[in-house]
Amino acid sequence: MVKEEEWMAIKLIAVDLDGTLLTTSNTISAETQRTLQEAKNQGIKIVLVSGRPLSGVMPYEDILGLKGEKQYAIVFNGAVVQNLAGDVLMSQEMDYHDFNTMLRLQRLSHVNLHFETTKCFWTLDRNLSVQMQINAALTNNELRVRNRDEIPKDFTFNKVGFTCAKDSDQIAKLWGSLPEWTFESYDIVRSLDNCIEINAIGASKGNAVMDLASRLKINPKDVMIFGDQGNDLSMFENPDFKKIAMGNAISSIKEKADFVTDDNNHNGIAKALKKFVI
Structure with missing residues (x-):
């Protein structure tokens, strides 16, 4: 059981896109947008974590007001970490x-x-x-x-x-x-x-979030993650992260979560942040 004060120490929130941040119509709900921006205004780093390339993430970064070399995205399921100026911080390739x-x-x-x-x-x-x-x-x-x-x-x-x-x-x-x-x-x-x-091998969302947290000198215990599908599982296997499963998540994600929130069509992210962080 995660203690209440541990939730309040969150410094980085890693959010999957499809099925998590995005509704089934590929939009961010107004309530989720407001809540994430409130977390950002409190000094919490918001990082979108996706199987998509950066080009598929940037429109949603813009909506959330995230931009520049001090903001980051984890893409290709963790194979690449980039800042939002487009600079590659870490890349794992196949040949x-x-x-x-x-x-x-x-x-x-x-x-x-x-x-x-x-x-x-x-x-x-x-x-x-x-x-x-x-x-x-x-x-x-x-x-x-x-x-x-x-x-x-x-x-x-x-x-x-x-x-x-x-x-x-x-x-x-x-x-x-x-x-x-x-x-x-x-x-x-x-x-x-x-x-x-x-x-x-080794390129995963979980490893990439750990790598970015280390670069930013953030303790893994101060990282909160949201996800729903198999490519998010590596984040949920980290024993230190505060793990939130969406209501629409697959069972293996829910089993490893600290908390199961509402689904992606009903402000699941916003509800979890209001309960634990904001």
């Missing part, structure tokens, strides 16, 4: 060898595969799933379709996404077919029923 490995894994089922970098998304697929197109559109990202021989040998990327149609069972098939060695070699999460995301 051409990993590129070829991902192409081999794609053959285990009928799924789309795309590679995410800080500049754009890349894919070799010609028939794109709606989910892949949505991912590019939601993140304001260019999606480059290329032939295999057009990918240079020095190609690096921060994250991989396997996707399929929402009514397809192919992501489930791929998840059940991934060899054991892949989980030992990469950070792999099933972030949605129709999406698997892969990062370099």
Whole structure:
């Protein structure tokens, strides 16, 4: 049980985007916006933590009034930490060898595969799933379709996404077919029923929040986190963070949380902050 005075010492609030900060219509509710800005005005650092690239996070940073080199975002599921001036503080990448490995894994089922970098998304697929197109559109990202021989040998990327149609069972098939060695070699999460995301080993939201807190000289016990899906699980495995699960969170997130708040459509973040912090 977390003591009341420990909640009041919060210095950094790390907030997932999709399914957490954002409603199902991809907006921030007015109440959640006001409450986060109040926390910011009290000197608490607000950090958005997402599987998206920075381009998909910046519109919401602007809404919250967060900008400049003293504000930060954790993107690509923790593979990259950037300030809001766009400077990269930390980056974990995969290379051409990993590129070829991902192409081999794609053959285990009928799924789309795309590679995410800080500049754009890349894919070799010609028939794109709606989910892949949505991912590019939601993140304001260019999606480059290329032939295999057009990918240079020095190609690096921060994250991989396997996707399929929402009514397809192919992501489930791929998840059940991934060899054991892949989980030992990469950070792999099933972030949605129709999406698997892969990062370099050790690249996770939990590790990135710890890294940023260390850079800012903030004790992990003074960090509060919000999340709902599999790519947030690494944050909920940290024993020091104050952990808030959204009401719409998956069961493995709720089981590790210190508190379960309301869902993302009913001001869950605002209600938790008013209860514990503000």
